[in-house]
Amino acid sequence: MPDVFVTRQVHFSAAHRLYNPTLSDEENDRLFGLCNNPNGHGHNYVIEVTVVGSLDPLTGYVIDLKELKDLCEVEILSKVDHKHLNLDVPFLRDINPTAENLAVRFFEILEPHLQRPNARLHAVKVWETDRNHAEYRGDR
Amino acid sequence: MPDVFVTRQVHFSAAHRLYNPTLSDEENDRLFGLCNNPNGHGHNYVIEVTVVGSLDPLTGYVIDLKELKDLCEVEILSKVDHKHLNLDVPFLRDINPTAENLAVRFFEILEPHLQRPNARLHAVKVWETDRNHAEYRGDR
């Protein structure tokens, strides 16, 4: 069966602050500008999760996209939606919540759940706004 | 000259928390649910400002939309973009930052600047997400 890439988009709204606690305030301001506002700012984030694999001959699916959506809901959205990413999310506690770091962390969280005989996680893309996004495809 | 409605869209990213300080924590939770997260959450907000008036025969404009954009920049965006709406914005300090209250407050801020011989502010629309918005057209 040929390989096909299937993608599911999910959404969440969250606050965050770009800030490296090992640096001085001046250095944080220089590096992150407006994004370093101490009380935070926020976004409507979009996550696009892509799985690649061969088609299951029984279903014509690579993976049931409803299952992929539910996995995102349980593993990610329930923990980040309507939260402050720096303060409320255990799996983000030690990192600066840039779109890049979110894409890597979300990939690492989802990948173990997506190791199937016919399929595997291909990429996670994270939009902060309609104009900015980061994509991680694993360390291959 | 006939009346025409002209609209300019602007964007900002901010954190907020839905919260009424005169109510108990339980009551706030009941009324605002996830939106009452103590550390806040956030959105990519869109504001749509509509001015109605007759066309200036010299320009073919109701109002120069670049002027309208600059007005939004100075009076609103410079104060709310990359901020926490409950904590960082003087003109929002005493209200619960729902989309409805933002639309009313932004309208009140812009209206005095848009009283022209040929034109006036018609409406301010505020999107919190692609799926939710509030519009205020003044107290007429």
Add this chain to the structure above:
Amino acid sequence: MPDVFVTRQVHFSAAHRLYNPTLSDEENDRLFGLCNNPNGHGHNYVIEVTVVGSLDPLTGYVIDLKELKDLCEVEILSKVDHKHLNLDVPFLRDINPTAENLAVRFFEILEPHLQRPNARLHAVKVWETDRNHAEYRGDR
């Protein structure tokens, strides 16, 4: 308190066929063309529901948009999503499912649930595609 218009967008996917059973096949073909395919075709529909009213001073809401979304879910989406509008939906059985008729019928269904001291249903807009929509504002 001033009047504000609040809007919630919801989505569903359905099949339909434009067809008037009181007319001949030739007449149906002439009136509805491709949309009269006997086995039906389908759309990703968008519904935009707008409520107008004064702000509740306790919440800063006209109406909780989550309540509005849940109302749409129970009264409309649970009955039309992933259905054939001509064959599967009791409240559409006797009408031709044009966007116009859907907007009127959805308005009639929602209006009795949205008669509040401070607010009422203002409009229901139905998109068949990004390029086509119909809006009904009641028989005022």
Add this chain to the structure above:
Amino acid sequence: MPDVFVTRQVHFSAAHRLYNPTLSDEENDRLFGLCNNPNGHGHNYVIEVTVVGSLDPLTGYVIDLKELKDLCEVEILSKVDHKHLNLDVPFLRDINPTAENLAVRFFEILEPHLQRPNARLHAVKVWETDRNHAEYRGDR
């Protein structure tokens, strides 16, 4: 039968220059800035045409939106698409092609074709970009 608003969106790509030939070059520069580039610039324009009327009991339509699309095609798109609005379009020759003037002129062109027993033209909206638009509803 109740009144319903139906809308069809159409698209075209054109060059234009904002310029008033009765004014000096300096005055044109001051009023129109970048939009006064002598060789012109361009946009992907969107036109949204809204007709209001009662539903035809035979069809459940206010007006067949395919007919509305074809009318836009013949009367407007065939004359403006892939053209320079200042130089190539007879019905725009004597006006400055702002979004406002386009909305008024397109309305005036379409209105005589949309005087039906059950329906009439309600509004024409013209987008220059996703962020700017003008709407004309006639001189009522």
Add this chain to the structure above:
Amino acid sequence: MPDVFVTRQVHFSAAHRLYNPTLSDEENDRLFGLCNNPNGHGHNYVIEVTVVGSLDPLTGYVIDLKELKDLCEVEILSKVDHKHLNLDVPFLRDINPTAENLAVRFFEILEPHLQRPNARLHAVKVWETDRNHAEYRGDR
């Protein structure tokens, strides 16, 4: 000449039902849930066709995108637009019309028409909704 990827998006509206006739009704319900509604449901589908190749020095094109659009029109859209994918489309008769299977089948149909000295079909992407899509890049 360098290789460039060029893409044309086309749209169609269709009904479909996810259903494997070799399985029991219970098994179909378990696998496809709402998507297995016997009377079908539907979508506004988007197809994105990408061709890769070197630039023709005469035109600066990889391929004339109008030619690519016309090819999609003749080979695909004329057969699936405003149809029921399970019942009306000969080239889909023996497969379950998931987005994955559509992407593979559309690729197989278009590829023989896109074998040029300077270019070849790279990928076909099919969206069922704004949030779900499948992409096939051939069996390389």
Add this chain to the structure above:
Amino acid sequence: MPDVFVTRQVHFSAAHRLYNPTLSDEENDRLFGLCNNPNGHGHNYVIEVTVVGSLDPLTGYVIDLKELKDLCEVEILSKVDHKHLNLDVPFLRDINPTAENLAVRFFEILEPHLQRPNARLHAVKVWETDRNHAEYRGDR
């Protein structure tokens, strides 16, 4: 550190004409049709610039996307926005301004500015409309 792809979208509005001066008028008409209108037409162009690289451990960035936006502003937008691409832009003077040629030229302009220890330019994508785009990934 793992490799991540980061993308920034920027926008400009410009006129252009598809035309090869070494060919006859008849040949230009045959090859470019409506796009060969002598007075030009125009688009709202979108450019998507993607940089790939490892995360800077200090910032969690591949590259500061504000720096990437400013680079696009200085090197590209200031020269093409509100211009006629065939007549006003020195770096496009000798090429036919197809989306393909724009993608290649923009890539060549940006690449020397994006050679970092941890990162490099990956791709430039140019949309003429929502339905057409070209992407160049360098001559690798």
